[in-house]
Amino acid sequence: MIRLAELMAADLPADADPVQAEVDAQYRALTEVRAVSAEEFRAIGRSCVDNEAWHAAYERVAPGLAAYQRDAVEAYATARLS
Template sequence: MRDQFQRRTHAAEIGASTPMLMALSGHASVCSLAKYTGGVGRGAGTMAVGDEARERWPEEFEQSRRNTATMTAEDVERMQRELTAAMIRMAEFMAAGTPVGDVVVQAEIDTQYQGICRFWTPNRDAYKCLGQIYVDDERFKANYEKIAEGLAEYQRDAMVVYAEERLGE
């Protein structure tokens, strides 16, 4: 248990993405993760949120727990590299002036969504909330801004289009 907490704390400290933090913390709700992120690395919030997620979304919590239980430090690192590469691809689309609704941008967002679905399956509102967190939470936004100014907003906008066009309630 302590080992898992240390992995979550380390991931948060190095700027892990939302899907990674959700996977490691067992969150089934992006919005509850947003409330939780203020407590990352402090210890007490981790258990309280895990308990809340287990209580409110037992199936999703168990699925996420099973999916992350076998993750090694190398798995976490590989996933972080994949997420960074996806952010770079989005920055390239943004720099080229590609509209967020363009088929190539939406194909990238679909790939990202499928990656998130390895841990939990967000519905339309949850996915839009996740995109908004990338803009509103300075820790997440900073990761996008390291790659390109305005990238968090571009990512959010592309996620909103995807959610509206492809995801159900």
């Protein structure tokens, strides 16, 4: 979360290469446990905003980070998993 917050603070869009590299690391960590479909990964991204506890955790790190994570995951899933 901290690295994404830094990238967000640097005004990088969610689909920027450095942001996508961070999301790629997250996706790869998940797939070490089990296969994760594009839709499942998108659902995880949406949960950053929709799940109250997750949203609060992201927003404690940086205001707007939950939506930024969601958008970054969506961009990743569209570009690399679809």
